[in-house]
Amino acid sequence: MYLHNRINNKNNSFQKIRxxxxxxxxxxxxxxxxSLATMYSTDGGQILFHTKSHFSKxxxxxxxxxxxxxxxxxxxYSLGYLSYLLIVVMLFWTMYFGxxxxxxxxxxxxxxxxIQPSELMKIFxxxxxxKFFHRKRLENVNSFYSVIISLIIIFLPMSLVIIQPxxxxxxxxxxxxxxxxxFAGLNHKYFFYSFLISLISLxxxxxxxxxxxxxxxxxxxxxxxxxxxxxxQIIQSKIAVGSGGLFGKGFLQGxxxxxxxLPEKHTDFIFTxxxxxxxxLGSVLLLLLYAVIIYRVMKIGAISRSYFAKLFCYSFGSSLxxxxxxxxxxxxxxxxxxxxxxxxxxYGGSSMLATMIGFGIVMSAKVHSKQSIA
Amino acid sequence: xxxxxxxxxxxxxINRRMxxxxxxxxxxxGGIVSRLFFLQVKENKKYxxxxxxxRIREWKLPPVRGNFEDYFGNTIAGNFEAYQLHLIxxxxxxxxxxxxxxxxxxxxxxxxxxxxxxxxxEIKSWETLIVANNLTWENFSKINNNLYDLNGVKPxxxxxxxxxxxxxxxxxxxxxSQANEQDILSNENIxxxxxxxxxxxxIGLEKTFENDLIGSNSIERxxxxxxxxxxxxxxxxKGDQGKTIKLTVDTELQKLSNELLAEKxxxxxxxxxxxxxxxxxxxxxxxxxxxxVFGISSDDWQLIxxxxxxxxINKSLTGNYSPGSTIKPIVALSALENKIVNTKFxxxxxxxxxxxxxYGQKYHCWKKExxxxxxxxxxxxxxCDTYFYEIARKLGVDKLSETAKKFGLGEKVFGNLFKNEKxxxxxxxxxxxxxxxxxxxxxxxxxxxxxxxxxxxxxIQLCLMTAQIANxxxxxxxxxxxxxxxxxxxxxxPLVNQNRNINIVKEAMFSSTNEIRGTSYRSRIxxxxxxxxxxxxxxxxxxxxxxxxxxxxxxxxxxxxxxDHALYIAFGPYKSPRYAVSILVEHGGSGSSVAAPLAKKLxxxxxxxxEIRKNFETNKYLNI
Numbered sequence: 001m002y003l004h005n006r007i008n009n010k011n012n013s014f015q016k017i018r019x020x021x022x023x024x025x026x027x028x029x030x031x032x033x034x035s036l037a038t039m040y041s042t043d044g045g046q047i048l049f050h051t052k053s054h055f056s057k058x059x060x061x062x063x064x065x066x067x068x069x070x071x072x073x074x075x076x077y078s079l080g081y082l083s084y085l086l087i088v089v090m091l092f093w094t095m096y097f098g099x100x101x102x103x104x105x106x107x108x109x110x111x112x113x114x115i116q117p118s119e120l121m122k123i124f125x126x127x128x129x130x131k132f133f134h135r136k137r138l139e140n141v142n143s144f145y146s147v148i149i150s151l152i153i154i155f156l157p158m159s160l161v162i163i164q165p166x167x168x169x170x171x172x173x174x175x176x177x178x179x180x181x182x183f184a185g186l187n188h189k190y191f192f193y194s195f196l197i198s199l200i201s202l203x204x205x206x207x208x209x210x211x212x213x214x215x216x217x218x219x220x221x222x223x224x225x226x227x228x229x230x231x232x233q234i235i236q237s238k239i240a241v242g243s244g245g246l247f248g249k250g251f252l253q254g255x256x257x258x259x260x261x262l263p264e265k266h267t268d269f270i271f272t273x274x275x276x277x278x279x280x281l282g283s284v285l286l287l288l289l290y291a292v293i294i295y296r297v298m299k300i301g302a303i304s305r306s307y308f309a310k311l312f313c314y315s316f317g318s319s320l321x322x323x324x325x326x327x328x329x330x331x332x333x334x335x336x337x338x339x340x341x342x343x344x345x346x347y348g349g350s351s352m353l354a355t356m357i358g359f360g361i362v363m364s365a366k367v368h369s370k371q372s373i374a
Numbered sequence: 375x376x377x378x379x380x381x382x383x384x385x386x387x388i389n390r391r392m393x394x395x396x397x398x399x400x401x402x403x404g405g406i407v408s409r410l411f412f413l414q415v416k417e418n419k420k421y422x423x424x425x426x427x428x429r430i431r432e433w434k435l436p437p438v439r440g441n442f443e444d445y446f447g448n449t450i451a452g453n454f455e456a457y458q459l460h461l462i463x464x465x466x467x468x469x470x471x472x473x474x475x476x477x478x479x480x481x482x483x484x485x486x487x488x489x490x491x492x493x494x495x496e497i498k499s500w501e502t503l504i505v506a507n508n509l510t511w512e513n514f515s516k517i518n519n520n521l522y523d524l525n526g527v528k529p530x531x532x533x534x535x536x537x538x539x540x541x542x543x544x545x546x547x548x549x550x551s552q553a554n555e556q557d558i559l560s561n562e563n564i565x566x567x568x569x570x571x572x573x574x575x576x577i578g579l580e581k582t583f584e585n586d587l588i589g590s591n592s593i594e595r596x597x598x599x600x601x602x603x604x605x606x607x608x609x610x611x612k613g614d615q616g617k618t619i620k621l622t623v624d625t626e627l628q629k630l631s632n633e634l635l636a637e638k639x640x641x642x643x644x645x646x647x648x649x650x651x652x653x654x655x656x657x658x659x660x661x662x663x664x665x666x667v668f669g670i671s672s673d674d675w676q677l678i679x680x681x682x683x684x685x686x687i688n689k690s691l692t693g694n695y696s697p698g699s700t701i702k703p704i705v706a707l708s709a710l711e712n713k714i715v716n717t718k719f720x721x722x723x724x725x726x727x728x729x730x731x732x733y734g735q736k737y738h739c740w741k742k743e744x745x746x747x748x749x750x751x752x753x754x755x756x757x758c759d760t761y762f763y764e765i766a767r768k769l770g771v772d773k774l775s776e777t778a779k780k781f782g783l784g785e786k787v788f789g790n791l792f793k794n795e796k797x798x799x800x801x802x803x804x805x806x807x808x809x810x811x812x813x814x815x816x817x818x819x820x821x822x823x824x825x826x827x828x829x830x831x832x833x834i835q836l837c838l839m840t841a842q843i844a845n846x847x848x849x850x851x852x853x854x855x856x857x858x859x860x861x862x863x864x865x866x867x868p869l870v871n872q873n874r875n876i877n878i879v880k881e882a883m884f885s886s887t888n889e890i891r892g893t894s895y896r897s898r899i900x901x902x903x904x905x906x907x908x909x910x911x912x913x914x915x916x917x918x919x920x921x922x923x924x925x926x927x928x929x930x931x932x933x934x935x936x937x938d939h940a941l942y943i944a945f946g947p948y949k950s951p952r953y954a955v956s957i958l959v960e961h962g963g964s965g966s967s968v969a970a971p972l973a974k975k976l977x978x979x980x981x982x983x984x985e986i987r988k989n990f991e992t993n994k995y996l997n998i
Contacts, residue, residue: 138383182395185387239428242413242421255429259599280414284407291403298392307384314392321399325406332409 019367024296032058035345038274042265045252057349061356068360073368077308080131083124090117091160104164116350118161118169123354125177126315133184134308141185168338176319183314220336236261238333240276248279266347271331300366306373309365316358431598434569437589440616444625450543454536457514459506464499466526500603508668535667541660542628545688548578549663589616620856622651630979631656634972639683639960641690643837647954650850657689691795694830698911699757700943701825703879708777709765710875720747723760735817737763754882755892759824766823775802780869782838801828833958841954844945847876883907894970906946906977910965913939929963937961942969946977953980
């Protein structure tokens with residue numbers, strides 16, 4: 001077995017290219033193209049800052065993804081804890097030296113790029129926990145020790161992000177971690193009880209929320225209570241989506257976005273613009289594209305020999321799904337507004353970087369699917 | 375080290391859970407898709423409407439006001455193209471420079487300049503700033519010549535109210551001005567059509583016919599962005615101009631009335647005695663209503679307001695005056711009708727040297743030497759007060775008031791047409807009891823006989839009264855608005871029992887103007903085409919004291935406020951009467967010397983214009 005792997009490892013890079021998942025790659029490139037077209041529309045049908053910047057980021061990160069995929073999955077396995085610790089350090093760094101924008105301290109200045117470590121944590125927490133559980137026997141997964149360690153791994157970055165404050169990203173980090181716990185085989189009853197506890201403690205949690213966050217919850221429950229203030233975003237977003245109709249208003253014809261009724265149209269509300277211009281059919285096709293991507297990620301997990309790769313792919317795919325669902329539910333008025341970008345589509349380097357790193361590791365798992373990790 | 379079997383167990387566990395989660399994902403995805411379906415397909419109409427509501431905004435433009443025309447179809451209140459200067463601050467590169475450049479070109483005063491700057495601060499940068507709202511052609515062309523230097527400045531031609539005959543029609547038409555809060559609250563129609571810069575009638579017929587005149591707004595539909603900024607025009611819906619209202623008035627006569635009363639305070643009313651058409655109605659002094667269209671300056675306003683001749687008051691309708699001797703035809707008629715006197719009845723007038731003494735009071739005739747023995751005709755001709763004291767005493771105030779009311783005194787002539795028209799006052803015993811709580815005194819009857827005391831009339835009432843005497847005692851309804859439908863049922867209803875009585879009074883009035891010693895003999899016209907009959911009146915403003923009688927001052931020697939009002943009523947041409955006239959000159963002195971001469975000039979014109987009017991009417995019918 002080992003020998004066989006060794007032989008495979010000796011494959012030249014040409015072989016590695018052949019082993020790439022081309023369907024996944026094509027879907028990612030297609031998604032990138034759609035996101036660029038949408039960004040072009042947010043710029044009012046001109047190639048302006050957002051389009052240019054999004055394009056260059058997508059180009060660089062796609063190359064990065066390919067580079068990552070050529071590294072052996074064992075390499076990423078070995079980086080699991082280290083990368084997690086590095087991001088934790090970066091979060092601490094953010095706490096003290098971060099850049100503050102619109103009331104929260106989320107970014108650190110790396111001189112050539114401003115990076116948001118909390119976004120990267122969404123990926124590296126999966127990597128870290130996947131390594132952690134890879135090394136655990138199944139009967140030890142539910143042991144007190146491993147539960148406590150994994151909870152610490154989740155809560156440490158989560159609390160660092162909450163105090164930024166960035167509740168949305170913190171929740172997404174926690175969800176990513178919990179998904180890994182689920183796949184690792186943690187007993188169902190833990191999920192059940194913690195769900196119950198959090199449901200009961202919801203009123204208490206709400207009382208600890210910042211005033212603006214409380215307002216968001218209230219606005220979610222009744223957007224019409226302040227249609228020009230807190231409810232404005234969600235009302236305008238629903239109008240944009242709803243007015244799109246079956247076929248949409250047409251590319252570059254979205255009046256809601258073109259006439260600047262849509263807030264945050266580059267980032268969290270990018271789907272609104274897409275949906276307004278391409279309608280129900282376009283939106284379903286976009287969802288389908290995401291579904292295919294997630295399906296391919298899960299598929300790669302399924303064919304991976306190593307438990308680590310499998311756990312990572314499943315968790316990453318499922319997290320991706322959750323991110324998309326949360327973003328869309330928010331935009332369609334099914335959830336309160338929490339800052340959560342739509343993977344790849346939304347403008348924002350760190351989010352795209354994290355997603356592309358995730359894809360890179362998945363690709364690496366594909367290329368090295370026969371690799372087992374001791 | 376992890377054993378192979380454990381690995382298999384772990385893989386089984388993870389795959390099982392993966393399937394559970396995949397099932398959950400499919401369900402959730404289905405939820406999202408159904409939400410999309412709900413919003414985009416099912417509720418599409420609702421959101422499409424909301425989206426259009428967001429992006430499409432309508433701008434109402436001021437409606438174009440309906441015109442007023444005189445009898446001959448001349449526009450007496452129309453619309454003109456006002457040259458305005460608009461500017462959108464954000465489209466101007468250098469606002470400071472541009473506005474100063476405009477200031478220099480238009481030679482704006484510092485005050486006007488500051489007002490523009492203040493206005494600029496109040497509006498959004500993409501809204502229109504009206505720098506000047508009524509430029510002269512000269513300034514407008516100056517701006518146009520300098521446009522290369524004035525980026526973002528727009529010379530605009532806008533529609534605005536115009537009164538081409540200026541002060542001639544002010545008291546009939548009133549004027550328009552910027553709609554204020556009260557106008558909006560009191561009239562639904564104004565509220566609905568209100569836009570910045572909307573002008574509405576403030577007084578007169580402009581106010582009365584507001585709902586007909588206002589027209590409907592033109593609507594511009596624009597696509598706007600979230601900040602309300604116009605992006606592109608989608609549609610333009612043209613509004614309708616308000617209705618045109620035709621008046622019975624003849625501008626030429628109105629103009630003459632205006633000239634006759636120049637420098638005087640007073641009123642001239644001219645009425646067709648059969649149709650009731652008011653062909654002229656002027657109150658002097660008047661003022662130029664055009665001043666109010668863009669807001670009157672405070673200096674000009676003070677000038678109008680503080681004028682002692684009270685230009686703001688429409689004397690024809692709202693001036694309550696003692697009729698003086700002009701009431702005598704009615705007193706005579708009433709006495710004849712009630713068979714108190716006949717034409718042979720005579721009274722001995724001894725003049726105010728030997729005043730008539732009745733019930734302990736002295737009643738003076740105006741003439742020092744007295745008129746001697748006078749009958750009705752002579753008394754009317756020379757306006758002998760003593761004769762009328764006597765017949766009033768015999769007649770009694772209640773019978774007199776009955777006749778006076780029949781002839782239109784004591785009630786509004788135009789009904790609801792003018793808000794501020796006065797009723798005048800025809801007193802009787804019941805009125806005094808109710809209004810003042812005291813019993814009627816006989817002495818009051820006696821002075822009522824010469825149109826003094828409680829009795830009050832407006833010039834238009836006197837005109838109507840004269841018209842109804844002139845047409846042989848038939849009821850007519852005065853009209854200012856020309857309309858086809860004559861639905862007054864009791865039109866031409868006889869007001870007297872015996873036509874003979876009317877003829878006696880008319881003949882007496884004729885003698886007053888056309889026979890020697892008649893009070894208005896000097897103002898007569900001998901040409902039968904223009905010949906008219908009338909009655910002078912001199913209404914005292916204050917009681918004449920003994921001292922005054924001794925002094926016997928000339929009018930010019932008395933302070934303005936204490937001078938008598940001069941009145942004159944007349945009808946003509948005498949052979950076949952058609953028009954009735956009432957003239958009032960406030961504090962003018964005696965009716966015979968001030969008011970009657972005006973009638974002479976007026977009647978020439980009235981008769982000449984009647985020919986034209988008649989032809990115009992027949993031509994009009996021929997054209998149909």
